[in-house]
Amino acid sequence: MDGILIKQLYRQAQEFLNKKIIINGWIRTIRTSKNFGFIELNDGTHFKNIQVVFDELIDNYPEVAKLNVGSALSVAGELVESPGEKQPFELKAENIKIVGISHPEYPLQKKRHSFEYLRSIAHLRPRTNTFSAVFRVRSILAYAVHRFFQENGFTYVHTPIITGSDAEGAGEMFRVTTLDFDNAPSNEQGKIDFSKDFFGKETNLTVSGQLEGEAYCMAFNRIYTFGPTFRAENSNTARHAAEFWMIEPEIAFSDLQDDMELAEEMIKYLIGYVLENAQEEMDFFNSFIDKSLIGRLKNVRDSAFERVTYTEAIELLNDADEQFTYPVKWGNDLQTEHERYLTEKIFKKPVFVTDYPKEIKAFYMRLNEDNKTVAAMDLLVPGVGEIIGGSQREEREELLQKRITEMGLSVDEYWWYLDLRKYGGTKHAGFGLGFERLIMYVTGMANIRDVIPFPRTVNNAEF
RNA sequence: UCCUCGAUAGCUCAAUGGUAGAGCAUGCGGCUGUUAACCGCAGGGUUGUAGGUUCGAGUCCUACUCGGGGAGCCA
Numbered sequence: 001m002d003g004i005l006i007k008q009l010y011r012q013a014q015e016f017l018n019k020k021i022i023i024n025g026w027i028r029t030i031r032t033s034k035n036f037g038f039i040e041l042n043d044g045t046h047f048k049n050i051q052v053v054f055d056e057l058i059d060n061y062p063e064v065a066k067l068n069v070g071s072a073l074s075v076a077g078e079l080v081e082s083p084g085e086k087q088p089f090e091l092k093a094e095n096i097k098i099v100g101i102s103h104p105e106y107p108l109q110k111k112r113h114s115f116e117y118l119r120s121i122a123h124l125r126p127r128t129n130t131f132s133a134v135f136r137v138r139s140i141l142a143y144a145v146h147r148f149f150q151e152n153g154f155t156y157v158h159t160p161i162i163t164g165s166d167a168e169g170a171g172e173m174f175r176v177t178t179l180d181f182d183n184a185p186s187n188e189q190g191k192i193d194f195s196k197d198f199f200g201k202e203t204n205l206t207v208s209g210q211l212e213g214e215a216y217c218m219a220f221n222r223i224y225t226f227g228p229t230f231r232a233e234n235s236n237t238a239r240h241a242a243e244f245w246m247i248e249p250e251i252a253f254s255d256l257q258d259d260m261e262l263a264e265e266m267i268k269y270l271i272g273y274v275l276e277n278a279q280e281e282m283d284f285f286n287s288f289i290d291k292s293l294i295g296r297l298k299n300v301r302d303s304a305f306e307r308v309t310y311t312e313a314i315e316l317l318n319d320a321d322e323q324f325t326y327p328v329k330w331g332n333d334l335q336t337e338h339e340r341y342l343t344e345k346i347f348k349k350p351v352f353v354t355d356y357p358k359e360i361k362a363f364y365m366r367l368n369e370d371n372k373t374v375a376a377m378d379l380l381v382p383g384v385g386e387i388i389g390g391s392q393r394e395e396r397e398e399l400l401q402k403r404i405t406e407m408g409l410s411v412d413e414y415w416w417y418l419d420l421r422k423y424g425g426t427k428h429a430g431f432g433l434g435f436e437r438l439i440m441y442v443t444g445m446a447n448i449r450d451v452i453p454f455p456r457t458v459n460n461a462e463f
Numbered sequence: 464u465c466c467u468c469g470a471u472a473g474c475u476c477a478a479u480g481g482u483a484g485a486g487c488a489u490g491c492g493g494c495u496g497u498u499a500a501c502c503g504c505a506g507g508g509u510u511g512u513a514g515g516u517u518c519g520a521g522u523c524c525u526a527c528u529c530g531g532g533g534a535g536c537c538a
Binding site: 029031032033034035036037038040051053055068069082083084085086087104105106107108109110111112113114115116117119120172208229231233234235236237238239240241244245246247325326335336337385386387388389432433434435436437438447459 | 490
């Protein structure tokens with residue numbers, strides 16, 4: 001591929017100034033007059049465009065002047081300093097090759113579109129400023145996640161996408177089957193006979209890689225997963241998707257305090273990495289999405305997260321001068337309005353809430369000395385709510401068995417999970433970070449559908 | 464699933480129960496440094512769907528469809 005990338009141009013402008021270069025890209029806007037015109041060309045490698053100036057020196061001026069937004073071009077010319085104020089340099093075209101025209105009905109106009117409309121053209125929306133920035137940040141963040149863990153001695157584990165057990169009961173699951181719905185085999189009870197199915201048993205898409213992650217944690221000490229996760233919940237909110245990506249680290253020889261330290265260090269690293277490596281994009285979000293974004297993120301990066309126990313949180317909420325729709329009572333789970341009040345009004349920054357009543361948490365969480373609470377933690381952040389959920393895991397085999405039974409689950413199903421406690425089990429802990437929620441928090445985007453390229457939600461799997 | 468708000472030109476939005484408009488986009492023309500360029504002209508509508516009230520419905524009523532926001536569930 002001939003040509004240089006716009007990202008290179010902006011990073012090493014001096015090297016190219018007053019030299020002949022070729023840029024390949026797409027027209028973002030075009031303005032023409034009788035004998036000359038301007039094109040803002042974007043090549044996708046950088047948030048900013050390059051301004052192309054063209055006149056009758058090129059041999060196809062009339063054709064170029066009539067081009068529509070979206071057309072693909074290959075422009076050869078000299079990079080010169082720009083007399084205009086909005087760009088440091090521009091490309092003086094000597095030859096413009098029309099690579100692919102864009103038809104007049106191109107659905108993206110120069111003015112702003114609503115996010116709702118852009119969702120209906122998800123195949124074209126990455127060409128807009130906002131989505132160009134969102135998905136570049138998503139890529140940079142994914143890289144930062146790997147860097148953080150790889151540099152800290154973690155091993156990346158690919159846990160299965162198709163799972164054979166209804167592991168944690170973390171939510172409704174999508175069934176995976178090759179059975180013919182119109183002619184499914186049935187057993188003696190008249191139910192569908194899954195022993196005839198592809199895997200010889202009922203299988204689903206994973207809702208969490210945690211249990212398998214724990215197995216590798218007991219071999220590699222520090223592991224993380226980073227992959228797609230599926231929930232078939234009929235939830236219709238700006239924070240839920242049926243298919244999303246989750247990051248789940250698991251650390252051996254570690255307790256809940258270590259778990260929170262890891263979570264805090266990771267969030268701070270990721271924020272710092274994005275501020276450092278996506279400056280143009282972050283400036284854009286700060287200008288057009290949320291004017292307090294960068295200030296808030298810097299504050300989060302540079303100050304300690306709060307830590308309160310569930311019991312303390314209940315007291316704080318009871319003392320608060322605020323009428324809640326749902327009652328604040330020890331034993332009840334915190335409602336969204338309670339979580340928001342804690343992180344947005346009381347602390348105004350990220351806060352870990354720890355040690356929840358065992359009745360409202362999962363079976364694998366470690367029982368505390370008081371026999372009433374478990375070593376769990378949720379990290380709440382302003383604007384998004386719960387971004388991380390984690391816990392120290394129950395490493396005592398008898399207690400774990402007891403909890404499985406109490407929760408109405410089958411001990412037999414978890415034989416291999418219990419084995420991990422039998423053969424050199426250690427105290428260990430981990431958490432799950434919703435990748436999209438992290439992106440929302442970092443970019444200020446308010447809807448999870450706008451941080452996933454082709455979002456899957458209830459009633460929506462277009463594209 | 465529940466509550467609530469909405470659906471008018473390709474897009475973003477106006478229109479007291481009384482002849483459906485604007486900006487942008489598109490087409491044509493003008494313009495020698497533009498910056499969501501500017502100026503002129505033109506085309507573009509079964510007002511989400513189906514009923515109802517009314518002399519008359521974009522506007523009022525009912526149902527449905529789709530979407531936004533909030534809640535539950537969670538990451």
